[in-house]
Amino acid sequence: MVAGYVVTVWIVVTVVFGLPRALPGDPITASIQDASAVSPELRTMMERRYGLDRPLIEQYGSYLAGLARGDLGESISLRTPVATALKAHLPWTLLLVGTSLALSSLASFIAGVNAAWRRGSFDDRFSVVTMTGLHAIPDYALSIILVIGLAVTVPLFPLGGGAEPFTDDAPLVSRAVDLGYHLVLPAAALSLSLMATKFLILRSAMVSVLGSEYMVAARAKGLSERRLKYRHAGRNALGPFLNLVGIQAGAAVGAAIFIEAVFDYPGMTSLLLPAIGQLDFPLIDGCFLVLALLVLTANLVVDLVQSRIDPRTAG
Amino acid sequence: MVVVILGVLSAVVVFAVRGAGDKGELVAQNTDLQTVRTAEEAFCAQNGRYGTMDELVNGPTGKLLSEKSTMTDVAPVPGGACTGAGDESKSGFITGFARPNNSNATSLAKLRLAASKDMGRPTPFAWTRPPGYLLNSLMFDPLVWRDATGQPFPWLAQSWTNPDPLTWEFTLRSGVKWHDDQPLTAEDVAFTFNYIKPGQPGNATLCFCKISFPALASVTADPADPLRVVFKLNKAINTFMQDIAQGMVIIPKHVWNGVADPVNKTDASAYIGTGPYKMTTPADLSAYPVTTGVSAYDANTSYFLGTPYVRRLEYVAAADALTAVKNGAIDAGAPSFDESVSDTALASVSSLPKVQSPGGWNRVVHFNMAQGFPYNNVKFRQALAYTIDRNDLVTRILSGRGKAGSTGALAPSHPSLAPGLPEYARDVQKAKDLLDSLGIVDTNNDGKRECPTATPCKVVAGTPTAGVVTESKTPDNFIPNIHTNPNGSTATTDAIKTYLDDVGLLSAIVPDATPPASDARMTRANYAIGIVGWGNNQYDPDLLRSRLSDPWTSILANRSWRTVYGWNGTASSPTTTPGFATKAQEFIALADQQQVEPNKSVRKQKVLRMQQLVAEDVPQISLYVPDLLIYYRQGGFSAWYATPGGTPASPPSYYNKHVYVTGKQFGLPAGMT
Numbered sequence: 001m002v003a004g005y006v007v008t009v010w011i012v013v014t015v016v017f018g019l020p021r022a023l024p025g026d027p028i029t030a031s032i033q034d035a036s037a038v039s040p041e042l043r044t045m046m047e048r049r050y051g052l053d054r055p056l057i058e059q060y061g062s063y064l065a066g067l068a069r070g071d072l073g074e075s076i077s078l079r080t081p082v083a084t085a086l087k088a089h090l091p092w093t094l095l096l097v098g099t100s101l102a103l104s105s106l107a108s109f110i111a112g113v114n115a116a117w118r119r120g121s122f123d124d125r126f127s128v129v130t131m132t133g134l135h136a137i138p139d140y141a142l143s144i145i146l147v148i149g150l151a152v153t154v155p156l157f158p159l160g161g162g163a164e165p166f167t168d169d170a171p172l173v174s175r176a177v178d179l180g181y182h183l184v185l186p187a188a189a190l191s192l193s194l195m196a197t198k199f200l201i202l203r204s205a206m207v208s209v210l211g212s213e214y215m216v217a218a219r220a221k222g223l224s225e226r227r228l229k230y231r232h233a234g235r236n237a238l239g240p241f242l243n244l245v246g247i248q249a250g251a252a253v254g255a256a257i258f259i260e261a262v263f264d265y266p267g268m269t270s271l272l273l274p275a276i277g278q279l280d281f282p283l284i285d286g287c288f289l290v291l292a293l294l295v296l297t298a299n300l301v302v303d304l305v306q307s308r309i310d311p312r313t314a315g
Numbered sequence: 316m317v318v319v320i321l322g323v324l325s326a327v328v329v330f331a332v333r334g335a336g337d338k339g340e341l342v343a344q345n346t347d348l349q350t351v352r353t354a355e356e357a358f359c360a361q362n363g364r365y366g367t368m369d370e371l372v373n374g375p376t377g378k379l380l381s382e383k384s385t386m387t388d389v390a391p392v393p394g395g396a397c398t399g400a401g402d403e404s405k406s407g408f409i410t411g412f413a414r415p416n417n418s419n420a421t422s423l424a425k426l427r428l429a430a431s432k433d434m435g436r437p438t439p440f441a442w443t444r445p446p447g448y449l450l451n452s453l454m455f456d457p458l459v460w461r462d463a464t465g466q467p468f469p470w471l472a473q474s475w476t477n478p479d480p481l482t483w484e485f486t487l488r489s490g491v492k493w494h495d496d497q498p499l500t501a502e503d504v505a506f507t508f509n510y511i512k513p514g515q516p517g518n519a520t521l522c523f524c525k526i527s528f529p530a531l532a533s534v535t536a537d538p539a540d541p542l543r544v545v546f547k548l549n550k551a552i553n554t555f556m557q558d559i560a561q562g563m564v565i566i567p568k569h570v571w572n573g574v575a576d577p578v579n580k581t582d583a584s585a586y587i588g589t590g591p592y593k594m595t596t597p598a599d600l601s602a603y604p605v606t607t608g609v610s611a612y613d614a615n616t617s618y619f620l621g622t623p624y625v626r627r628l629e630y631v632a633a634a635d636a637l638t639a640v641k642n643g644a645i646d647a648g649a650p651s652f653d654e655s656v657s658d659t660a661l662a663s664v665s666s667l668p669k670v671q672s673p674g675g676w677n678r679v680v681h682f683n684m685a686q687g688f689p690y691n692n693v694k695f696r697q698a699l700a701y702t703i704d705r706n707d708l709v710t711r712i713l714s715g716r717g718k719a720g721s722t723g724a725l726a727p728s729h730p731s732l733a734p735g736l737p738e739y740a741r742d743v744q745k746a747k748d749l750l751d752s753l754g755i756v757d758t759n760n761d762g763k764r765e766c767p768t769a770t771p772c773k774v775v776a777g778t779p780t781a782g783v784v785t786e787s788k789t790p791d792n793f794i795p796n797i798h799t800n801p802n803g804s805t806a807t808t809d810a811i812k813t814y815l816d817d818v819g820l821l822s823a824i825v826p827d828a829t830p831p832a833s834d835a836r837m838t839r840a841n842y843a844i845g846i847v848g849w850g851n852n853q854y855d856p857d858l859l860r861s862r863l864s865d866p867w868t869s870i871l872a873n874r875s876w877r878t879v880y881g882w883n884g885t886a887s888s889p890t891t892t893p894g895f896a897t898k899a900q901e902f903i904a905l906a907d908q909q910q911v912e913p914n915k916s917v918r919k920q921k922v923l924r925m926q927q928l929v930a931e932d933v934p935q936i937s938l939y940v941p942d943l944l945i946y947y948r949q950g951g952f953s954a955w956y957a958t959p960g961g962t963p964a965s966p967p968s969y970y971n972k973h974v975y976v977t978g979k980q981f982g983l984p985a986g987m988t
Contacts, residue, residue: 024779024832045519049576078605079441079579088604155642161632165609166596264634270606274433277830 005300012292017063020276020284021056027076027279028052050076050282063285072289073282077274082286085271090290092162093267096260097252097294099183100190105245108195112202112241113234119207127199135196139255143189143262150185157185160264186263193255194248201244205237212236239310246302250295347384354379423625423978426952427645428970429633430608437594437603438585439566440520440577445965448521452972453612453628454494455564455588457963458485458504459556462973462981465959467556471499471565471589471619473542480551480913481532485560487542491619493567494587501536501544506568508534508546508559517571519578523964524562526861527554551911553918554857561963564588591615591623591976607632620987624978625952637664640946647947647955649969658714667946672957673728674943675853675967677720678807678846680797680936686784686843687773689753689766696933698749700739702814707741709939712806716944720937723926724859726852727940731919733926739933746818755793757819764819766793775843776825779832782841794821798842800833801826807938808846851966852940853959856922860906863934902928945969956980 028046047053051062066073072082115127134142151159158164164178209215210233218232260269268287275283351371358366361376371380434447442451460470472485491499511517512528530550537543546559570584571577577585583600586593592612594600603610610630614623633639636648641664650660680699682690689695705719718727723736750756754767765787766772772793777783787793799808808824815822822844827833836842852858905921905928912918929935943957954974957967977984 023829024827025829025835026780046578049579077435077443079436079581080605084602085606088602089606152638152642159639159642159644160634165631166611166629168596168598262634264632266604266607266609266632270432274606279829 005296008296009293012296013064013067013289014060016285016288016292017060019288020279020281021059023279025279026052027281046076050074052281067289072286075275075280075283075286077278077280078283082282085283086286086290089266089268089271092265093253093256093260093269094294095179095183096186096190096265096267097249097256099187100194100256101245101249101252103187104191104194105198105241107191108198109202109234109241111195112199113206113229113237115199116203116206116210116237117229117233119210124203128203131196131199134192135200137193138258139189139193140258140262142193143186143259146185146189147262158182160262162266182265186259186265189259189262190252190255194252198241198244198248202237202241205240206233209233209237235309239306242302242306242309246299249298249302253291253295351380351384421624422622423952425627425629426625426647426975427629427631429636429639429645429648430610430630432606432608434608436581436605438577438580439522439564439588440517440580441585443521445968446970448965449962449968449970449972450608450610450630452564452590452963453592453975454586454590454594455566456590457562457564458487458560459963460561460973461958461960461963461971462977462979463956463958464981467561468973471504472560475560481548483546483548483555483560485544485546486540487544488619489542491589492617493569493589494593494615495567495584496617497567497569499565499567499589500541502541503568504544504565505534505536506572507563507565510566510571511563516575516577517566520563522563524558527552527558527562530555531559551913552857553910553912554855557855557960557963563964564590589619591618591620591972592628618976620976620983623976624984625975628975635660637661637946640664640667640948643948646951647945647969649943649945661944664946666949668949668953669944669946670955670957670969671716672943672967673726673853674717674940675726675728675851675961676848677726677850677852677940678804678848678938679720679850680811680938681837681842681845681847682934683775683840683843683845684934685840686775688770689755689772690843692753693932694749694753695755696936697739698746698753698818699815700933700936701742701746701749702818702820703739703811703936703938704741704814705739705936705938708807708810711810712804713939713941717939717941720939721926722930722933722937724852724863724929724935724937725856725926729853729856731856731922733923733930736926736930739936743817750818750820755820761792762819763792763821765791773843775841777841779827779836779841780839782836782839792821794823795844796823796825796842797844797846798833798836799824799826799846800830800848801828802830803846803848811846846938851961852937853961853967855960856925857910859922859925859929860910863929864903864906898928898932902932943967943969952978954978954980 028043051059063073074080075082075085078085111127115124118124147159150156158181162182167175167178215233218228256267257269257272260267261273268291271283272287275287354371355365357379358371358374358376366374368383372378372383431446433444434450435441435443437447437450437454439451439455442448456471458470458472459467462468471487471491473488475483475485477483487499487501493499508531509515511520511522530548530552532547532549534544534546537545548555567587570587574580581601586600591614593615594610595613596611597603608630609632612628614626616622631645633645633648636645637650637660639645640648682696684691709715709717709719721727721732721736722739723733725732750764754770755764757763758765768788771786771788774785774787774794775782775796776785797808797811803826812822812824827836837845837847850862902925905925909918909921912921945955947953947955955969956974957969958971962968962971974980977987
């Protein structure tokens with residue numbers, strides 16, 4: 001499993017290095033609005049500084065060597081180490097994605113178990129219709145709906161941002177509350193967009209489980225409904241659900257890019273989008289690499305959890 | 316319960332009354348402004364010029380105002396014509412609110428504005444775009460500045476003289492200090508310009524001054540006077556004040572001397588200027604958040620003009636500036652000058668007060684004549700000018716908020732705009748006739764035009780960095796590629812395509828993958844027809860030279876005049892346009908002459924002729940120039956103005972630091988000298 005993980009990382013690193021450089025244009029022109037103002041001396045100096053004057057294969061070699069040392073290089077547009085830029089923005093994305101994955105998983109698990117338990121009831125049909133509807137709405141559209149509804153029309157929540165600025169001196173508790181307050185809408189948008197698929201998968205798995213003989217046996221033993229529902233049926237329906245959580249880690253990161261843009265949330269989007277626009281190769285490499293590693297790690301964790309819950313999947 | 320209800324009701328009443336008060340104050344200001352304007356018109360009717368506030372109260376024509384206005388200032392422009400109130404961009408006086416909304420207040424605690432993300436780091440060498448320069452200018456000062464009159468205005472320099480055409484002598488204000496309490500001296504000024512000249516590390520700056528550097532011979536501090544600095548030119552350029560004196564902020568020698576890589580200097584000392592504000596957030600200035608631009612600036616209480624009127628400026632994240640103003644998240648917000656602001660978005664903020672001013676940026680079609688036929692033929696370019704309906708674009712794309720571009724390339728609001736230029740009003744038949752005369756006709760009756768066999772048309776394709784030119788031969792349809800920026804207006808490009816369809820010219824809109832790719836295509840000239848958006852066409856009319864004939868700046872989006880004709884006077888590319896060489900020669904000669912012509916009226920004649928040549932030869936078609944807009948909170952700070960001719964070293968913008976320093980639209984308040 002680990003060897004496969006390493007090979008995957010190497011492929012990711014190579015693709016992440018190659019793709020931005022295949023884009024037309026050059027970072028020096030891109031980092032400056034009035035390209036005519038770039039004198040030949042400045043261009044030469046900047047190309048040398050960022051190693052852009054060397055053959056691509058050499059650049060790749062020094063990139064790999066840098067990675068081995070834990071050096072992600074220096075951003076051309078920000079003029080700071082890529083690691084420093086990531087340190088400032090990655091925690092926001094982790095907070096948003098982590099919160100949303102956790103919330104959506106919990107909510108869809110409870111909703112899915114209960115909908116399947118009452119299959120055919122009004123609650124079940126209502127849940128299925130609602131979730132199917134949610135599934136059909138793109139995450140950015142959901143974000144805009146939430147902004148218009150709860151930040152503009154009824155201004156209950158802030159329009160955007162991750163926290164009230166200039167409050168570094170405020171007490172920790174009020175800063176934490178403020179963080180949560182700014183997180184509500186983006187996390188709601190991401191959670192809602194992630195919930196639907198998990199709900200539908202879990203409900204389906206749960207329906208299969210409920211027809212199993214061991215459920216009949218468990219029911220015959222006189223176990224409580226709660227115990228039957230969650231410990232026996234719910235747990236056994238978790239397999240496909242957990243797989244989906246792993247897969248959704250990638251989807252969640254992708255969706256977060258759009259949602260962060262709508263809410264002006266200071267996560268990886270605010271780093272990645274300008275980096276692409278300005279062809280900031282080291283920064284693009286760094287962002288994609290970290291995001292890819294995040295997704296790979298999430299999948300690894302899910303695999304490990306899965307094998308613990310269901311030993312048949314181990315190995 | 317009763318107490319709660321009463322509490323809620325009282326809160327509602329308090330807010331309502333406060334709102335009424337705010338509105339009342341705004342009405343009072345506007346009434347006062349109109350009164351002053353009327354008095355100015357009356358004064359002008361009798362005296363042939365506009366008067367000062369003193370003259371309006373105690374002037375030669377009697378008491379036109381009973382007392383000096385405390386809400387409105389006036390600034391008569393010397394020699395300004397009486398053109399009537401309401402058109403002050405061209406008139407001889409400017410009015411403005413004095414200390415808006417709180418005429419007796421001496422300060423405003425805070426202004427909160429939208430952070431701009433795309434502007435680099437606001438040090439003198441690492442800002443990348445105009446908003447970055449404006450932010451940099453909060454902490455650094457040039458020698459002179461501009462207010463709402465658009466005229467050069469003493470800033471770090473107390474005064475200046477021009478003893479001979481090649482010499483400018485500046486005397487600095489005394490007692491000016493850097494943020495680290497070191498005194499500003501003429502040595503700093505001389506160091507600044509010597510540090511940024513070609514071959515020196517500071518040449519990395521993107522300052523607008525570089526455009527006039529070839530004319531700068533030396534800058535020296537007077538050894539006998541620590542406040543006197545002398546600029547020697549090798550050419551008496553008319554743009555010295557705009558490009559050199561306003562174009563570069565002065566940097567401290569004791570910080571930058573010996574710095575070999577100024578662009579990458581990011582520590583706190585890179586922000587030490589003489590400016591009215593000091594960056595206070597982030598606390599660690601080296602951690603300035605380039606990606607969000609969220610930052611705060613507190614007034615420099617030791618500023619040489621006194622403590623700035625606005626005591627603190629905060630730049631916060633705002634995904635949509637207009638909504639943020641409406642919700643009170645920021646105090647004022649200017650939507651992009653592009654056409655991307657929808658009527659719906661503007662309708663949603665219609666209750667907010669706003670300032671609307673003529674713009675300088677334009678969206679423009681450029682022809683790369685060097686690609687050959689038919690782009691190098693004036694009839695082809697004129698045919699396109701006749702088929703593109705620029706007034707229709709203003710209506711459709713800008714919803715009327717702007718003007719059709721001038722065929723002479725300057726902004727429609729430019730004081731040197733040539734009258735009576737060929738307008739190329741939409742005339743489909745004339746466009747068809749011109750194409751017919753070139754042999755670009757429909758030979759196979761499919762409704763679309765083909766190129767003549769003898770002179771096949773060129774089609775430019777390929778990547779931005781490696782263009783491919785092919786020939787379109789009969790009976791193939793001639794389908795020119797129109798290259799655009801991916802962030803450009805699709806509504807505009809679609810409209811252009813439709814106009815061309817109307818005369819039987821099929822065309823293909825080709826947006827590049829990214830804005831940098833588009834920039835690369837333009838700078839490498841891998842296009843034949845390009846639609847780009849750029850420029851401050853309100854600058855000194857020397858912009859005609861710099862944009863259309865300067866060997867350095869015209870590489871972007873201009874393959875015309877000198878590029879086609881050749882820098883050394885020899886045609887570098889074949890052209891089939893009769894008389895092109897003559898016109899190019901005349902344009903280049905005029906461009907060089909007007910740059911140094913000392914007589915204003917003679918210079919203006921040359922500038923008018925240059926516009927005439929541009930309009931006749933159509934190297935570009937300026938499509939439209941959107942107005943500038945800023946919305947601000949009801950009852951909030953309202954002295955906003957778009958600097959005529961552009962904020963120093965950047966396009967017109969409402970975010971001129973003069974307004975934060977003084978709280979006024981022009982001049983310095985009493986106590987600031």
